[in-house]
Amino acid sequence: MDHDTAYEGLTPAARAAYLARIGVPEPGEPSAQALARLQRAHLGSVPFENLSIHLGEPVVLDPAALVAKVVDRRRGGFCYELNGAFAELLRSLGYRVGLLAGRVFDGERPGPPFDHLALRVDLDEPWLVDVGFGRFSLLPLRLDERGPQSDPQGTFTVVPYGAHGQLDVLMNGEPQYRLDPLPYPLADFGPTCWWQSTSPDSHFTRSTTCSLLAEDGGRTTLSGSRLIRTAPDGARTERQLTDAEALTAYREHFGITLDRLPGLSGRAGGGAE
Missing domain, CATH: 3.30.2140.20 (Arylamine N-acetyltransferase fold)
Structure with a gap:
């Protein structure tokens, strides 16, 4: 555009x-x-x-x-x-x-x-x-x-x-x-969006998250390097990924192709699971 x-x-x-x-x-x-x-x-x-x-x-x-x-x-x-x-x-x-x-x-x-x-x-x-x-x-x-x-x-x-x-x-x-x-x-909404994007007190700056609704109503989430599957009833399974596996997970689960992983601050976890 x-x-x-x-x-x-x-x-x-x-x-x-x-x-x-x-x-x-x-x-x-x-x-x-x-x-x-x-x-x-x-x-x-x-x-x-x-x-x-x-x-x-x-x-x-x-x-x-x-x-x-x-x-x-x-x-x-x-x-x-x-x-x-x-x-x-x-x-x-x-x-x-x-x-x-x-x-x-x-x-x-x-x-x-x-x-x-x-x-x-x-x-x-x-x-x-x-x-x-x-x-x-x-x-x-x-x-x-x-x-x-x-x-x-x-x-x-x-x-x-x-x-x-x-x-x-x-x-x-x-x-x-x-x-x-x-x-x-x-x-x-700009000032608060800027704060959320930049402040060390914002939970968005403390960790990376990528989450998508599944067809069955559950969710798939990549929180830092943890791949989390949440079932519709709330049951969770987690798997720790290597860097290479995380890049693959972004592409396969979310359709996002990255040439590098997001910053190291993303290792902590958190997000919309």
């Missing part, structure tokens, strides 16, 4: 290439059913990964750059990148999309504002769409529904918090993140 010209959204050719990347034919008119197919396909095709941080690659919050990384370079990313790119695909398909700022819970306390980027998609009702949070719902969640919502990954609940319209999203009763109801432009 040409970064010297003004970005005006995906061209028809770029949209077709993105749909091919996630293995979905042209979905037709926007609908809740089509949105669910797109989300599930994205989760099973584009890995959650933080490898750019450990390869010395800049994380650029520019729509064209995000789409190019996912589609042309056949990489993944973390929340700002994955949901930022997916928003561009959805908009090109006629969906009304807003970028929501989330605060990820660490135990009982939420993190800082803009800690997470999720999507609000408005059809006949608003939906929460998220392809950038690792283990989370496979299907869109109803933002206005206050009862439990069943998903292949568990039971999700959207709970109002405070007097300013914030929403807590719970998975199996455990809070995952707190959403600000107002949409923000992508650029507003």
Whole structure:
């Protein structure tokens, strides 16, 4: 993509290439059913990964750059990148999309504002769409529904918090993140994205992770040099890899071809397993 010209959204050719990347034919008119197919396909095709941080690659919050990384370079990313790119695909398909700022819970306390980027998609009702949070719902969640919502990954609940319209999203009763109801432009996520990518206090700088949803609903994760298979019931198997085996695993399990392993900080483990 040409970064010297003004970005005006995906061209028809770029949209077709993105749909091919996630293995979905042209979905037709926007609908809740089509949105669910797109989300599930994205989760099973584009890995959650933080490898750019450990390869010395800049994380650029520019729509064209995000789409190019996912589609042309056949990489993944973390929340700002994955949901930022997916928003561009959805908009090109006629969906009304807003970028929501989330605060990820660490135990009982939420993190800082803009800690997470999720999507609000408005059809006949608003939906929460998220392809950038690792283990989370496979299907869109109803933002206005206050009862439990069943998903292949568990039971999700959207709970109002405070007097300013914030929403807590719970998975199996455990809070995952707190959403600000107002949409923000992508650029507003830049400062926290930079912190997440550079601060020694960020868990993204402490270890490498690359994780992808499996067809059966489990996950395959390369955490440092540990290859982890998590079954749908939560059972785990792990195997320590050599450097050569890790490079092969990136290619065979995630479709990512690297000429070198990410930095040594990736040996510690961690991530979206």
